[in-house]
Amino acid sequence: MAKAKTVYACTECGAQYPKWAGKCEACGAWNTLAEEVVAAAPTSKRTAARAAGGIAGTTVSLGRVTTADTPRWHTGLDEFDFVLGGGIVPGSMVLVGGEPGIGKSTLLLQVAARLEAAGQPTLYVSGEESALQVRLRADRLAEDASAVSLLTETSLETILATAAQPMAGGQVKCLIVDSIQTVHTELLEGAPGNVGQVRECAARLMRFAKDTSTTVFVIGHVTKGGGIAGPKTLEHIVDTVLYFEGDGTLDHRVLRATKNRFGSVDEIGVFRMVGTGLIPVENPSALFLGDRSAVASGSAVCALMEGTRPVLVEVQALAAKAGFGTPQRVANGIDSRRLALLLAVLDKRGGFSCAQLDVFCNIVGGMRVQEPSVDLAIVAALASSVVDKPLPAQAIFLGELGLGGEVRPVSQVERRLAEAAKLGMTKAFLSDRAIPRRAPGDMQLVGVRTLTDVLQRTVGKDAS
Structure with a gap:
């Protein structure tokens, strides 16, 4: 009995190789080549004709294609x-x-x-x-x-x-x-x-x-x-x-x-x-904020855009004295590298050093956050935990934080603020360049330019 022919295919991109290798040269992924058996495809007259020279297909003008409103x-x-x-x-x-x-x-x-x-x-x-x-x-x-x-x-x-x-x-x-x-x-x-x-x-x-x-x-x-x-x-x-x-x-x-x-x-x-x-x-926002404590330090609220829907989530941060060895950095729901970057900015531009502290950051409810609009909420929650002082209870934080400590505007601010006002938020901290002409309801819009401005208005500490 003839031995079946096998190839090694990459599970990430589908590229095929005659023998196994540790790295796929097509997509660069490691340990993704899996062996599979290649069976001879059934032949037909049409298949043979295509292999020999091909059969011309029938074309149609795009304007004559009928559309049905299904x-x-x-x-x-x-x-x-x-x-x-x-x-x-x-x-x-x-x-x-x-x-x-x-x-x-x-x-x-x-x-x-x-x-x-x-x-x-x-x-x-x-x-x-x-x-x-x-x-x-x-x-x-x-x-x-x-x-x-x-x-x-x-x-x-x-x-x-x-x-x-x-x-x-x-x-x-x-x-x-x-x-x-x-x-x-x-x-x-x-x-x-x-x-x-x-x-x-x-x-x-x-x-x-x-x-x-x-x-x-x-x-x-x-x-x-x-x-x-x-x-x-x-x-x-x-x-x-x-x-x-x-x-x-x-x-x-x-x-x-x-x-x-x-x-x-x-x-x-x-x-x-x-x-x-x-x-x-x-109302997912009400679900994620349902058990929020207004008197605990290290808690901030941010409005995310999930597709076309604004969703309010709670960001929790805890900074505690490290027991021994290298301080821990634990992030749930955000990229750990993003957390490390924000800690460096908070230390350099905000005067809050966490070098000797264990830092834990969590997005409540199991949400996974990828957009940078949550940066301002994370650093505010971290600073609040370090000084053990709660942030304003009915406030949200919207903004991307740059390496120079500047607060940058985010997209679709009006929709985020409208969702926050709907859930009873009365104050919003955001970039002064992103403040809309008209605030939803009676919400107070606080424009900030740098991380120092945010810390002064929330935890009352200047950058050292």
């Missing part, structure tokens, strides 16, 4: 529809990733039940759980999922053939695959979950979605680094990529869009995990 499907889960850009687009393919047990299967089973109730026949394919396990989860949900068609299968050919035939309620309009790492195609000899299988199965599901106008939802596992397992091309193939985030010890989850061809990226939806499933949270 309405989106609304599930009734407002946060889910909001993240997708206003609802589900027929014929799209959505990839949902997240940690094990975060609630991916629960959410999509709720979506399936609501679509079925709205007259959109849905097929739920489970490659990891038995029919009994899916039924037990469905019984716990507030939605009635009894009409949803269920298929426990891992063969892609069987899944596509089943989805192509009419169900009890009509032709399948939505296909949910749980998960892509368990599905395999007979065209390749590799095991389910390897680079070749995941890439080929995703590509064929995408073609099925476009050819039949069937919406396809695919669940993907994540790696230790937090990315979706499999080749990076998996995220390039699909139309929308959603990440389900959250701490297992908390009862809320954050659904974040990192790619969306039919809406804004970086939108978030917030859900509460209860015994009957996931419940959308109408």
Whole structure:
């Protein structure tokens, strides 16, 4: 028997090599080459013709392409529809990733039940759980999922053939695959979950979605680094990529869009995990600020822009005397390198030295902050903790901090201030160049230029 031909493919970019190497020369990633079996593709007359010289395709003038105003499907889960850009687009393919047990299967089973109730026949394919396990989860949900068609299968050919035939309620309009790492195609000899299988199965599901106008939802596992397992091309193939985030010890989850061809990226939806499933949270800002103590030092509020939505979050900082050795620097929800940079600016430009202090910084609620508008809130919280003096209770801090100690303006200030005023905030510290002409409500806008101005107006200490 002839030995099967194998190649080593990079799980990040998909580049292939004849032998293993520690580093991918295409994308520069280390230890990402995985061995996979290459099977000979079935040949046909059309394939042979293309290989010989190619077959000319039929072109069409772009102005003659007819467009149809297809309405989106609304599930009734407002946060889910909001993240997708206003609802589900027929014929799209959505990839949902997240940690094990975060609630991916629960959410999509709720979506399936609501679509079925709205007259959109849905097929739920489970490659990891038995029919009994899916039924037990469905019984716990507030939605009635009894009409949803269920298929426990891992063969892609069987899944596509089943989805192509009419169900009890009509032709399948939505296909949910749980998960892509368990599905395999007979065209390749590799095991389910390897680079070749995941890439080929995703590509064929995408073609099925476009050819039949069937919406396809695919669940993907994540790696230790937090990315979706499999080749990076998996995220390039699909139309929308959603990440389900959250701490297992908390009862809320954050659904974040990192790619969306039919809406804004970086939108978030917030859900509460209860015994009957996931419940959308109408006001995420109130959730994140609900347990805030107004008398504790080291606490500041900042207004973030998550896509098109302003969200208020609490920044907590704690500076304590180091017990021994090198002081600790612990950051939750922000980049640790960003925290180190802000500590250096606070020391050099603000006169607050934390060289002998353990520093802990946390974004309450498990939120992950990437934009620099939170800089001013972090340094204010750190200074407040060092002198053990609370900041103004109903104040927010908006601004990016430069290495020279200057406070720089942030984008969409009016929307951030409006959200803060809606939640009862009465004062805002921001760059004097970003002060709008009209303040929302009775909010007092305090313009600052440097870090020294902020410290003088909050903790009452000049830069030394």
